[in-house]
Amino acid sequence: MGKPDLLKTSPPFADRAAQLSRHSTPYRDPVVRIHWERLSEQAFWLPEQAVSLYGIEEYDALPLEVRRTLSHYEFARFLSAGAWLESLFLQRLARAALKGPRATRIYHLHELREEAGHSLMFLEFFERTDLKEAALDAPFDPWLTMLGRRLPFHSTLFWSAILLGEEIPDRLNRYVRLHAQGLCPVAVELCALHSTDEARHIAYGREVLGHRLERAGRVTRLVLGRALDMLLHRFVTTFYYPPQSLYVHAGLPPAPWAARAAVHPARRQFVAHALGPTIARLRGLGLTVSWP
Ligand SMILES: [Fe+2]
């Protein structure tokens, strides 16, 4: 006998899934919604405050074109990390779509379609740029890849990882939307479309996690809090701290840029501020997260 399907025994949960499915309809393909002709390499693709080296004296002194190009590479790397994470989630969702109550299966299929749409949008973006592929495809966290493949679909830890994997990059999407002035319009459109779908995915992730935590005792919450700290650290590194190779591909003068970004107070503050609402929500669920 296999493990009981917790979603199957939760009618309120199914109601929420049905409600979110209604909000996912009608589906509109993001690839055809974006005004690709507005893609510009003469504009920043990230607000400069969101660039990993912002505030570091040697970076601030670099010519405008170099700083702009770095924003292109960092934005593209951010999308590439998104496509990596979505590919893991797509595999898990595809399997889950075969099991459980009909309402959650339908919702999983909506999410599958939307995540596939995001990845298509990212790949279309890469197709239209001249960035060096090697800069974007540097390997992502192997530990997160392993967890994404192996954690049981209905486990608390899996849904914790899903929630963090959606919320942490979405905070940057939202930052771009709020600081769109002067940015490349395609980058802003892309973040806005992604963020709109992610709001539903995050609502679903919170619902599942909240449901799972109802059964969790104090010790479980404590252990989960420690696991969340580790996940947070890895997701934050993946999405907010580019590898050294990216700075080289972007054409920056030789310097240990990645190491400098990792310890620079301005970057730490930016990330802490961006993730503040996520951390507060985790604590609201009774989880003891010590990050940052
Ligand atoms: Fe997505």
Ligand SMILES: [Fe+2]
């Ligand atoms: Fe998502």
